[in-house]
Amino acid sequence: MADFGYDVSDHRDVDPVFGTLEDFDALAAEARRLGLRLILDYIPNHTSDRHPWFRDPARRDWYLWRDEPTNWRSVFGGSAWTRDPASGRFYYHAYLAEQPDLNWRHPAVREAMLDVLRFWIARGADGFRIDALRQLVKDDRFRDNPPNPAWREGDDDYGRVIPRYTTDRPEVAEQVARFRAAVGDERLLIGELYLPFERLVTYYAAGLDMPANFHLLSAAWTAEAIGALVDAYEAALPDGAWPNWVLGNHDRPRLASRVGPEQARVAAMLLLTLRGTPTLYYGDELGLRDVDVDVPRDPWRRRDPARSPMPWDGGPNAGFAPAGAEPWLPLGDGASVADQRADPRSLLALHRALLALRRTEPALWGGGHETVAAGDGVLAYRRGRTHLVVLNLAAERREHPAAGRVALSTGLDRDGEAVAGMLALRGGEGVVLRIAEP
Numbered sequence: 001m002a003d004f005g006y007d008v009s010d011h012r013d014v015d016p017v018f019g020t021l022e023d024f025d026a027l028a029a030e031a032r033r034l035g036l037r038l039i040l041d042y043i044p045n046h047t048s049d050r051h052p053w054f055r056d057p058a059r060r061d062w063y064l065w066r067d068e069p070t071n072w073r074s075v076f077g078g079s080a081w082t083r084d085p086a087s088g089r090f091y092y093h094a095y096l097a098e099q100p101d102l103n104w105r106h107p108a109v110r111e112a113m114l115d116v117l118r119f120w121i122a123r124g125a126d127g128f129r130i131d132a133l134r135q136l137v138k139d140d141r142f143r144d145n146p147p148n149p150a151w152r153e154g155d156d157d158y159g160r161v162i163p164r165y166t167t168d169r170p171e172v173a174e175q176v177a178r179f180r181a182a183v184g185d186e187r188l189l190i191g192e193l194y195l196p197f198e199r200l201v202t203y204y205a206a207g208l209d210m211p212a213n214f215h216l217l218s219a220a221w222t223a224e225a226i227g228a229l230v231d232a233y234e235a236a237l238p239d240g241a242w243p244n245w246v247l248g249n250h251d252r253p254r255l256a257s258r259v260g261p262e263q264a265r266v267a268a269m270l271l272l273t274l275r276g277t278p279t280l281y282y283g284d285e286l287g288l289r290d291v292d293v294d295v296p297r298d299p300w301r302r303r304d305p306a307r308s309p310m311p312w313d314g315g316p317n318a319g320f321a322p323a324g325a326e327p328w329l330p331l332g333d334g335a336s337v338a339d340q341r342a343d344p345r346s347l348l349a350l351h352r353a354l355l356a357l358r359r360t361e362p363a364l365w366g367g368g369h370e371t372v373a374a375g376d377g378v379l380a381y382r383r384g385r386t387h388l389v390v391l392n393l394a395a396e397r398r399e400h401p402a403a404g405r406v407a408l409s410t411g412l413d414r415d416g417e418a419v420a421g422m423l424a425l426r427g428g429e430g431v432v433l434r435i436a437e438p
């Protein structure tokens with residue numbers, strides 16, 4: 001594997017690194033038993049260069065070939081075209097050369113890839129996260145992308161050109177409609193789409209349940225910036241569209257490293273009190289930080305620090321791998337799940353308390369959102385008619401006018417406290433207030 005499974009060579013099997021199909025079946029059965037839904041990562045944009053399709057001379061047109069490259073760049077840097085020595089022609093890859101892009105204009109490609117969805121549904125998938133969706137269809141005239149005037153030497157290579165003809169093409173929406181038709185209305189479809197809000201939200205009508213909203217990943221960590229972001233998203237969402245917020249993922253630095261460990265608690269409260277479905281990256285509930293990695297595993301050489309093993313307990317390899325085994329990446333030094341379970345005020349305990357509160361207070365996931373303050377470190381918003389969330393993103397004490405009773409505070413030490421007129425917050429503290437009886 002060149003990209004940890006994002007280079008599929010067999011769509012109907014599990015790589016031995018991860019296990020077997022029987023392991024998958026056991027996982028699906030256990031998830032069902034626990035009442036959990038199973039969402040699989042579906043990778044329609046490309047396959048591995050080891051996939052039999054790519055090696056089959058009769059299927060050349062299942063991929064994208066040109067005699068001469070265009071100026072299209074790979075997300076991972078360098079030209080997105082690689083020369084095939086046998087034919088002298090170039091094939092396109094939005095990511096690694098080992099990940100040739102499929103030609104979604106070809107009906108047989110579409111049929112074969114829709115069959116992949118059906119295969120995994122029959123095996124127990126409840127939904128899919130669709131990888132690299134904005135890249136899926138490329139310009140049929142292979143026009144060069146326009147140069148990016150804002151690009152400077154030293155910036156990310158991918159940004160040299162504006163990916164106008166390689167991403168978010170109108171035909172992507174047509175494929176989403178096909179995905180929806182293939183999976184039916186009962187399965188969840190999430191799209192991996194790094195797009196501005198006005199483009200992102202068009203994918204609801206195309207057939208996605210949730211175009212993933214990654215904007216918090218790159219937002220400045222200030223009350224002003226986050227308040228403006230939430231308002232812009234809420235304003236852009238079509239009627240009835242269900243929101244999504246992502247605070248961390250396997251492609252970006254760890255949350256606790258990005259915003260600082262002292263802000264990890266308000267970040268958790270933000271994520272779990274915004275309207276819609278929160279996406280929480282494994283280990284962020286423990287406050288895991290980026291880990292130093294001596295031997296890079298990531299072909300892009302930048303994502304390993306956020307992919308370290310989950311520290312379950314104080315045993316060998318933190319319970320992630322048996323004694324004597326070497327985990328694929330080094331373990332960090334953060335407190336394990338077992339440590340944090342034993343500590344009633346841990347970050348893990350806060351996540352559990354927030355999730356429990358969401359369950360009993362529908363206003364927190366489904367109620368309307370109204371930002372009431374976004375400045376000088378304080379972000380405050382009303383959720384429905386019953387709750388006010390006040391977050392102090394500053395390191396120092398802040399005050400915010402409010403009245404009600406504390407339902408939960410990030411320090412897990414103010415439950416039930418009555419607030420009459422003015423709410424005082426410690427640096428980095430957040431509070432959910434119940435402001436009225438329903």
Ligand code: NOJ
Nearest residue numbers: 003006095131132250251
């Ligand atoms: C997006 C995935 O999140 C990333 O991890 C992967 O490398 C690329 N797509 C290519 O599939």
